[in-house]
Amino acid sequence: MMAINSRQFILMFAVLIAAWMLVFWDGITGMEAIWRRSDTFAHGYFILPIVIWLLHRDRAYLQSAKVRSTWLPLPLLAASSFVWLFAYAADINVLSQLAAVTALMFLVWMLIGNQLAWRYKFPLAYLLFAVPMGENLIPSLQDITAWITVFLLKVHGIPVFRDGWYIQIPTGMFEVAVACSGIRYLIASMAVGTLYAYLTYRSFKKQLLFIVFAFLLPILANGVRAYLIVIIAHYSDMKYATGADHLVYGWIFFGFVIMLMFWVGGKFADPEPKTELYSDKGATKGQHNKLWVSVSVYLIMMATWFIEHNISVVELPKSADTVIKMPDSNWGVSFTQPMQSSYQRESNGTELFFARYGNKQSEGELVSFSNKLYDAERWTVIDRITKNENGKVYRYLLLRDVQGRERALLYWYQIGDKQVVSPAFAKLYQALALLTGQANFASFVAASTQATEAQDTMASLLKSADSMLNQIGLNQVGN
Structure with missing residues (x-):
């Protein structure tokens, strides 16, 4: 066995993380590009620092721990690498990014062993919030927001007619657009709420209930927000809450909702756990040598890299048409950048x-x-x-x-x-x-x-x- 702050382990860990970055570089840079251009996923920049902070706050246990590397996640790491290759070949960005993050989780699990991986299962799983996914929920969220808005307007007594995502009242028409779906609020609430549940509760049941609460509250709140915007526009004769100002109202309202979520969650908070140190009690005997586990990880990474770089990428000719002209046609077929x-x-x-x-x-x-x-x-x-x-x-x-x-x-x-x-x-x-x-x-x-x-x-x-x-x-x- 070897202390986790051993220079040999740190060097081994650094080499394998470098190999992981080499193999999954396209997925990593793809995620960062989405964080940079999308407000919905800008929280991705904070996920890794939060994970590092979670490990740092448990440093007393971590510094006393001993590494017991394991073969158990090896098939999962191989599966993630295969999914990465498939997603890379098929140009399915979100799947390739998800495969890159899960591969990192399994790689760390293999290196630190079952006991440490189980203790730090939340920080490892929290890395999944770095993957920019969830936009497929937007149409459903638009439907729910429109339904809640119409329901509240009817309760309020305002005549309303709904046609899909369009809501008609006597003073005007409103559209539940993509920006009004609440996807930003939902993803931000889930990222913050999940972290809050982990830090505040010791019971898994409490954690799960609060995560469900963090999921449902922003959906309901967004419907109320949309209703209030329609009400403000209605009673101001369409002077207010019909332009960019309704987005400002939305973020102010979301801040209030997050404060409400924390206030409710704090009512049921568990006491802080006592600091504990690593113990070999209950540890699995007969763990495999860390060197061979590391070699296996490295071989999987290099095999993935080799296959990835032997996939033939066809360069688009500079003369290729990006738009096909169809004079006097109302068909509207359109395919971009064909060879x-x-x-x-x-x-x-x-x-x-x-x-x-x-x-x-x-x-x-x-x-x-x-x-x-x-x-x-x-x-x-x-x-x-x-x-x-x-x-x-x-x-x-x-x-x-x-x-x-x-x-x-x-x-x-x-x-x-x-x-x-x-x-x-x-x-x-x-x-x-x-x-x-x-x-x-x-x-x-x-x-x-x-x-x-x-x-x-x-x-x-x-x-x-x-x-x-x-x-x-x-x-x-x-x-």
Whole structure:
């Protein structure tokens, strides 16, 4: 056994942390870039200092502790490395960042052993708050905020009509926009509330109850905030709380909510625990040598780094079109930064679109929020049919605008010889094709026209799409 402040252990720890940073550098810098540009995740800068402070406040125990390295997290570390490789190949940033943080957690666990890892399970788990995730909750939070606002307005006696995220009252219309969803309040409240629960309570039950409280309170409070903004605007004849000032009111209100949360939580605080020193009692015998554990960690890191740097990244040609011009078309399909693209219009009015991407491209990607199958502001999907015939998989959409005009759209993604219609499966097959070397490129193929009978239209669009691919060259689509 060896004291945790041993120079040998510190050197070993430093080398492995350096290896971790080398392997996961893209994920680390990606997280920092999001912290820098997004107010929602700016708290990420404080997570590591908080973890270090939590360890420092327990320094008496830590300095007396002895390291008992363990093999137990080795499969978890290997799994995190594999997830990182998959996310890196598929350009799924949040998954790669999550894999980087979990790999760090498992690496530390392996080095310090089960007993110390269990004692410091909260500081290790708290690192997860550094990962900028949670924006997928925004639509649900907008719905909840709109529902609470409408409910309170009805209780108040103000006539109100809700259409999705739009709220109409006699004096004006309000939108529950992304900034009004309360996502910033929720994530900040969870980060602060979880830390407060750990520092204030010894009982796991109390900690869990307070974390649930810290989750629900900002959601309810944000609905009340939105209601108060509508009330202020209503009684001021739309002079106040309709511009940037309502964001100021929001942060003031959020500060009050956080104070309320702490005040309520303080009523049930547990007494401070007594300082304790490390004891070998209950420690697992027969721990493995720290050197071999460290070598295993290092080998996993270097293998991950080697595979990562042997994944071929296709450079986007400088001549590549970033926007495809479609004159006199109301379709609205848009794919950014393809390596190769094509737009055609046949004599019968059928429009054809093709975009080709590298499975791992320096700029742009096949599946992205910036890529649009159609103009969502103009068209609404009224029918959706997925077909799988003779190895061909495609999806048919019937679109309609506010004037009642209809448009048919048929499309699929092609990765090698695999056709899929789900963006998630397209990402999956792209990553697998890249990691196994089966294909370096993938494509999006689509055909659209003014709608007629569904079966006739589908057959016609499929024939036109195949004809376009023959002109482009089928060997270019999947290879």
